[in-house]
Amino acid sequence: MALDKKAYEALEEIVGPENISEEPVILDGYAFQQHHGTEQAYGGLFCPRPEAVILPETTDEIQTIVRVCNRYKLKVKPHSTGWGFWAAPSSEGIIQLDLRRMNRILEIDEENMYAVVEPYVISSQLQAEAMKRGLNCHIIGAGGSCSILASTTSMVGYGLSGISTGFGGRNLLGAEWVSPLGEALKLGSLGSGAGWFCGDGPGPSLRGILRGFIGAAGGFGIFTKVAVKLYPWPGPPEMPIQGVTPNYYSPLPENIRDYTVTFSGSWDSFADAWYKISEAEIGYVMGKQISAFGSKTAVAQFLTLSNPDLDNDDIPELLESPDVRELTEELTGPTFQLTIAAHSSSDLEYQTKALEKILEETGGKIHPLFADPGMEELMHVMMIKVDRNNLIFDAAGRFGTSFGIFSIPDTLVGVAKAGEEVKRRHIEKGGLMDDGGESTWGGPYERGRIGGHLEELFQYDPHDPKSWQAAWNYLMDAALTVATKGWPPGLSLLPALALSEEKRAPFFAVAGEVIDLLRWQGRIKRAFDPNIVSDPGHYITVKEAEGK
Numbered sequence: 056m057a058l059d060k061k062a063y064e065a066l067e068e069i070v071g072p073e074n075i076s077e078e079p080v081i082l083d084g085y086a087f088q089q090h091h092g093t094e095q096a097y098g099g100l101f102c103p104r105p106e107a108v109i110l111p112e113t114t115d116e117i118q119t120i121v122r123v124c125n126r127y128k129l130k131v132k133p134h135s136t137g138w139g140f141w142a143a144p145s146s147e148g149i150i151q152l153d154l155r156r157m158n159r160i161l162e163i164d165e166e167n168m169y170a171v172v173e174p175y176v177i178s179s180q181l182q183a184e185a186m187k188r189g190l191n192c193h194i195i196g197a198g199g200s201c202s203i204l205a206s207t208t209s210m211v212g213y214g215l216s217g218i219s220t221g222f223g224g225r226n227l228l229g230a231e232w233v234s235p236l237g238e239a240l241k242l243g244s245l246g247s248g249a250g251w252f253c254g255d256g257p258g259p260s261l262r263g264i265l266r267g268f269i270g271a272a273g274g275f276g277i278f279t280k281v282a283v284k285l286y287p288w289p290g291p292p293e294m295p296i297q298g299v300t301p302n303y304y305s306p307l308p309e310n311i312r313d314y315t316v317t318f319s320g321s322w323d324s325f326a327d328a329w330y331k332i333s334e335a336e337i338g339y340v341m342g343k344q345i346s347a348f349g350s351k352t353a354v355a356q357f358l359t360l361s362n363p364d365l366d367n368d369d370i371p372e373l374l375e376s377p378d379v380r381e382l383t384e385e386l387t388g389p390t391f392q393l394t395i396a397a398h399s400s401s402d403l404e405y406q407t408k409a410l411e412k413i414l415e416e417t418g419g420k421i422h423p424l425f426a427d428p429g430m431e432e433l434m435h436v437m438m439i440k441v442d443r444n445n446l447i448f449d450a451a452g453r454f455g456t457s458f459g460i461f462s463i464p465d466t467l468v469g470v471a472k473a474g475e476e477v478k479r480r481h482i483e484k485g486g487l488m489d490d491g492g493e494s495t496w497g498g499p500y501e502r503g504r505i506g507g508h509l510e511e512l513f514q515y516d517p518h519d520p521k522s523w524q525a526a527w528n529y530l531m532d533a534a535l536t537v538a539t540k541g542w543p544p545g546l547s548l549l550p551a552l553a554l555s556e557e558k559r560a561p562f563f564a565v566a567g568e569v570i571d572l573l574r575w576q577g578r579i580k581r582a583f584d585p586n587i588v589s590d591p592g593h594y595i596t597v598k599e600a601e602g603k
């Protein structure tokens with residue numbers, strides 16, 4: 056569908072000819088996104104091509120663009136750093152709003168511990184500035200190169216520092232938001248002229264409506280500036296990074312320790328330790344990291360990362376080695392990474408002693424390989440800067456996630472076991488990468504007070520239709536398992552939001568109450584977005600948004 060010439064001219068007038076394009080060669084770049092899509096979602100490797108891409112620089116320009124879209128019955132889809140298909144148009148007739156020109160950190164308020172950012176500020180950029188001031192920000196598992204605004208406002212925002220930094224939904228403070236009708240609203244304390252410090256007031260709070268738990272994935276207005284919480288950082292103002300890509304490491308300061316803790320295969324001990332660590336209020340970063348790459352291959356991958364003489368081609372040989380097999384057995388399943396970052400020598404002493412006691416009580420062990428200084432320095436960068444999770448694309452080309460339930464450790468252990476069992480079944484049928492079965496990732500939030508999450512990752516080949524189909528079949532089975540067990544849906548229904556209504560119907564059929572929830576979301580969307588200008592595809596479809 057070609058864009059109406061008058062509409063294009065009206066959009067061009069807003070940003071100038073150099074900041075808008077409808078050239079297929081440019082647009083196709085936006086149609087290929089790293090994503091979890093399967094054939095069922097898109098019928099191929101590509102997302103729908105946008106009608107045009109436009110690069111605004113200010114809130115005023117975004118307001119005018121949205122008004123033009125209302126006038127010409129077009130839809131818009133915001134794209135910050137574009138780390139997933141959720142940032143792509145879900146169908147034809149959509150203008151891609153590429154926000155890369157809005158890339159400034161506007162303010163860092165050290166005293167009140169927040170930063171005000173535009174959409175294209177990445178977490179690593181903010182973290183580097185915050186660290187100079189003894190502060191740090193939450194970074195999601197996707198890594199430091201993601202937009203901090205996007206995961207705080209529009210996605211779940213899970214990350215392994217959650218034990219001390221919460222998750223996306225807890226980090227959103229004051230916000231500026233352009234509604235689907237083109238109004239610019241100032242929300243939270245910002246709305247009453249009291250500054251950025253609070254997401255809910257004094258002033259109007261729309262946080263629940265705009266974001267909720269999972270976020271609207273770009274289907275409900277556009278955030279133009281937001282304040283995010285910052286947290287204390289007891290490390291140095293700059294982390295000295297050594298090595299060459301992808302083998303980056305950083306010496307540990309005296310007050311920081313990185314541990315890999317194992318539980319001889321006992322998930323119950325793993326859960327007990329999780330509770331006790333939360334109660335003792337220790338830890339800066341904590342979660343299951345190693346086996347996320349695939350419990351079968353992860354250790355071999357880590358060995359290649361820590362040794363510049365090894366690369367991916369060495370993995371098959373490493374997997375044959377009895378030593379690597381033994382390590383793999385020890386380091387996957389119920390294990391986690393724990394970073395302790397202490398504010399004083401007595402704090403370090405307390406946290407270390409508390410950990411020792413907890414491990415004594417639960418039978419946990421600090422694994423010697425990862426107590427090796429070289430490996431500790433590598434893990435240190437990985438846990439604090441989240442620099443390497445995107446290596447998950449290396450083995451099969453694409454990965455997906457499932458389960459992802461937010462709950463307490465005892466339930467999460469059940470989730471991990473179920474995830475492994477369901478995935479093994481599908482690996483045996485063929486099509487999914489044989490990652491060994493157990494590839495759970497996740498950890499606690501806010502010292503465990505608001506629970507934690509575990510998700511089951513899987514890997515597949517985006518170039519092989521058989522592999523797409525296997526991924527789809529697995530996702531269906533995972534969603535069904537979650538519903539049958541009576542667990543909250545978590546991330547299990549997220550993939551369905553990429554699908555057309557009829558294709559997602561089977562997903563929703565297994566979780567009836569979610570459909571009610573979506574109907575309510577649809578009513579809210581219609582109230583704010585009567586012309587359905589915000590692409591509803593990954594949020595609420597046109598039919599649902601129209602209340603049908």
Ligand SMILES: Cc1cc2nc3c(=O)[nH]c(=O)nc-3n(C[C@H](O)[C@H](O)[C@H](O)COP(=O)(O)OP(=O)(O)OC[C@H]3O[C@@H](n4cnc5c(N)ncnc54)[C@H](O)[C@@H]3O)c2cc1C
Binds near residue numbers: 142195214
């Ligand atoms: C390797 C990998 C690992 C991942 N791990 C995690 C994880 O650990 N935790 C987690 O929570 N997620 C994870 N994800 C998913 C992740 O949340 C999203 O991919 C991430 O937030 C992508 O965001 P981005 O920062 O690149 O923003 P984008 O991809 O640009 O945007 C993300 C969504 O927000 C919308 N959006 C962007 N900007 C705006 C705006 N200004 N206003 C309104 N809506 C907007 C987009 O339309 C899109 O729907 C992972 C993804 C990958 C590829």
